[in-house]
Amino acid sequence: MVTELTPLWISLKTAGLATIATFILGITAAYWMLGTQSPWKLVIESIFIAPLILPPTVVGFLLLLLFGKNGPVGKLTAELGFTIVFTWYAAVVTATVVSFPLMYKTALGAFEQVDRHLLQVAQTLGASKRYIFWRVLLPLSIPGIVAGTTLAFARSLGEFGATLMLAGNIPGQTQTIPMAIYFATEAGAMQEAWLWVSIILSLSLSGIVAANMWQNHYETRVQGRHSPVIASSPSAHPSIGAVTVSQQEPGQSLPFCYPEQRKNAPGIEVKLQKQLAQFTLDVAFTAQGETVGLLGASGSGKTMTLRCLAGVETPTQGRIILNGRTLFDSQRNINVPSHERKVGLVLQNYALFPHLTVAENIAFGLRHLPAHRRSIRVRQQLLLVNLEKMGDRYPHQLSGGQQQRVALARALAPEPDILLLDEPFSALDTHLRHELEKQLLKTLASYQGFTLFVSHNLEEAYRLCQKLLVLNQGKLVATGDKQAVFDHPNTLTIAQLTGCKNYSPIQPIDRHTVWALDWQCTLQTMAPVSSSQTHIGVRAHQIRFLDSFDQEHSPINTFPGWVVWTSETPHRMTVYLKLGKPPLNEDDYHLQAEVFKEKWEILRQRPQPWPVCLEPRRLMLLHPG
Numbered sequence: 001m002v003t004e005l006t007p008l009w010i011s012l013k014t015a016g017l018a019t020i021a022t023f024i025l026g027i028t029a030a031y032w033m034l035g036t037q038s039p040w041k042l043v044i045e046s047i048f049i050a051p052l053i054l055p056p057t058v059v060g061f062l063l064l065l066l067f068g069k070n071g072p073v074g075k076l077t078a079e080l081g082f083t084i085v086f087t088w089y090a091a092v093v094t095a096t097v098v099s100f101p102l103m104y105k106t107a108l109g110a111f112e113q114v115d116r117h118l119l120q121v122a123q124t125l126g127a128s129k130r131y132i133f134w135r136v137l138l139p140l141s142i143p144g145i146v147a148g149t150t151l152a153f154a155r156s157l158g159e160f161g162a163t164l165m166l167a168g169n170i171p172g173q174t175q176t177i178p179m180a181i182y183f184a185t186e187a188g189a190m191q192e193a194w195l196w197v198s199i200i201l202s203l204s205l206s207g208i209v210a211a212n213m214w215q216n217h218y219e220t221r222v223q224g225r226h227s228p229v230i231a232s233s234p235s236a237h238p239s240i241g242a243v244t245v246s247q248q249e250p251g252q253s254l255p256f257c258y259p260e261q262r263k264n265a266p267g268i269e270v271k272l273q274k275q276l277a278q279f280t281l282d283v284a285f286t287a288q289g290e291t292v293g294l295l296g297a298s299g300s301g302k303t304m305t306l307r308c309l310a311g312v313e314t315p316t317q318g319r320i321i322l323n324g325r326t327l328f329d330s331q332r333n334i335n336v337p338s339h340e341r342k343v344g345l346v347l348q349n350y351a352l353f354p355h356l357t358v359a360e361n362i363a364f365g366l367r368h369l370p371a372h373r374r375s376i377r378v379r380q381q382l383l384l385v386n387l388e389k390m391g392d393r394y395p396h397q398l399s400g401g402q403q404q405r406v407a408l409a410r411a412l413a414p415e416p417d418i419l420l421l422d423e424p425f426s427a428l429d430t431h432l433r434h435e436l437e438k439q440l441l442k443t444l445a446s447y448q449g450f451t452l453f454v455s456h457n458l459e460e461a462y463r464l465c466q467k468l469l470v471l472n473q474g475k476l477v478a479t480g481d482k483q484a485v486f487d488h489p490n491t492l493t494i495a496q497l498t499g500c501k502n503y504s505p506i507q508p509i510d511r512h513t514v515w516a517l518d519w520q521c522t523l524q525t526m527a528p529v530s531s532s533q534t535h536i537g538v539r540a541h542q543i544r545f546l547d548s549f550d551q552e553h554s555p556i557n558t559f560p561g562w563v564v565w566t567s568e569t570p571h572r573m574t575v576y577l578k579l580g581k582p583p584l585n586e587d588d589y590h591l592q593a594e595v596f597k598e599k600w601e602i603l604r605q606r607p608q609p610w611p612v613c614l615e616p617r618r619l620m621l622l623h624p625g
């Protein structure tokens with residue numbers, strides 16, 4: 001049996017060209033779909049997917065209407081002096097159309113898998129959409145795209161029905177392997193049919209096996225590789241080895257100092273509203289070259305505020321002015337894109353680019369610099385965060401604390417006007433938190449811009465920031481110097497959000513005396529009581545235990561207190577107390593007091609009740625809300 005091999009070449013030629021076309025069209029369509037807000041999105045998506053679910057003969061029929069001599073494309077090509085129908089080009093067209101949905105869907109799935117935070121951070125590092133596509137989105141989608149390309153090739157190779165209708169079965173011209181199989185079987189030439197079946201099976205299966213093997217290999221390299229998977233342009237890869245240590249070494253030479261408010265530092269003025277389906281953010285504040293803590297319960301709008309400042313979220317209305325530069329103004333229709341805002345963003349999960357080394361991550365925002373200066377800056381940033389030996393590592397080869405420092409170095413490298421830190425310590429253990437807090441303080445000491453630090457942790461915010469903003473359900477309920485915010489919370493909500501655990505409704509008795517309804521006691525206050533104040537509060541660590549109880553000579557606001565139950569931490573004891581009379585059960589308590597363990601060891605020896613003093617200067621009179 002001598003078999004003419006042209007079906008093999010025609011199949012390879014048409015499938016190869018169709019795969020190239022599908023690759024370009026599928027990725028372009030997927031990328032467009034990823035970013036579009038078009039109301040026709042669903043309809044367009046259905047059209048993209050249709051060739052996958054329609055019978056091939058229907059696809060062929062529709063293509064015939066389009067490319068036939070009376071169809072719009074057919075007429076156009078006729079005018080240009082050629083026809084597509086019944087040529088091998090027609091086989092390329094049909095193979096492209098039927099394999100397109102596979103490429104499109106797989107590429108879209110791969111794009112959607114890429115962590116959105118990576119793309120947002122890339123924007124804040126000054127990268128354009130195009131740069132982000134080539135440098136972040138595409139490299140991170142490679143396994144999906146390879147899978148899509150393989151499937152598209154296999155599908156193109158196997159296309160039969162639509163090709164038969166549009167290209168026909170012309171031996172030596174349009175006859176592909178599937179047609180050769182069909183017509184060999186029809187003619188009873190089973191050996192020939194078997195040969196073609198074996199060829200197409202080997203081609204398709206070996207393609208899929210090769211793609212799977214490559215994918216496994218790729219994933220192994222991504223999880224534990226030592227060299228980049230995707231070759232990037234040399235300009236984007238600074239050669240940090242070329243920099244000598246005689247360069248400035250900020251990490252070593254910087255004297256440690258608390259980041260004082262910088263007198264001549266530029267400022268930020270923020271007034272913004274963001275309306276969401278179930279939530280409204282409404283904040284206004286100003287700050288100048290200082291570290292400001294943004295405190296608030298979960299869901300109070302801290303991250304949303306940060307996102308609006310970073311430009312990855314558009315406020316519904318308002319104004320953001322940074323160093324005299326308007327970043328956003330709804331009235332003047334100004335919305336500076338994220339990549340032009342000069343903001344540094346450090347997220348909870350750090351969002352390091354997993355396919356780039358530490359040095360490449362830091363260099364990401366330094367594309368505008370010439371290679372040697374970029375290399376120096378990367379080196380400086382590595383020194384600043386004490387990671388000078390880690391430049392060649394990949395993020396997965398770093399500990400959580402090291403990753404956090406890389407994220408900080410990356411955000412600071414382009415010298416942003418504003419540094420936004422979204423709970424950067426939340427993923428770390430207590431020891432590391434403290435270490436990195438010290439590191440952050442040192443780093444911020446050399447940073448001239450304004451820092452907004454989001455945290456749930458009151459003590460952390462207190463240690464790191466000079467000024468505090470307290471958010472409650474989307475509204476700023478307190479702003480000001482941290483000590484003032486903690487000492488004079490003003491409202492019940494601020495007291496609670498700043499960690500006050502003891503509060504009771506009050507009835508005023510005179511200008512400096514109230515009846516605390518929940519605690520069942522009369523209290524003298526240092527501050528005068530106003531009629532609009534509805535509650536009184538005292539912080540747990542400010543409750544005093546006196547040595548002895550003397551009705552005559554005890555300080556004012558001293559009451560007998562019984563311990564209801566206790567809760568222990570490594571260094572402190574929380575003591576739940578009932579004032580005035582013994583508790584009925586373990587839920588019957590008035591106050592929580594916190595004492596160090598040493599004090600507790602002394603207290604616990606004493607007979608109850610203990611003299612509990614709520615000093616007038618420690619009592620906070622609170623407005624509602």
Ligand SMILES: Nc1ncnc2c1ncn2[C@@H]1O[C@H](COP(=O)(O)OP(=O)(O)OP(=O)(O)O)[C@@H](O)[C@H]1O
Pocket residue numbers: 276277278279296297298299300301302303304305456
């Ligand atoms: N894309 C969104 N669409 C609709 N609502 C959203 C969206 N993003 C956030 N929200 C809502 O906005 C509110 C504020 O969210 P945000 O993430 O700013 O809170 P947060 O204070 O940072 O909370 P946490 O401390 O838990 O991170 C929440 O009620 C949240 O459900």
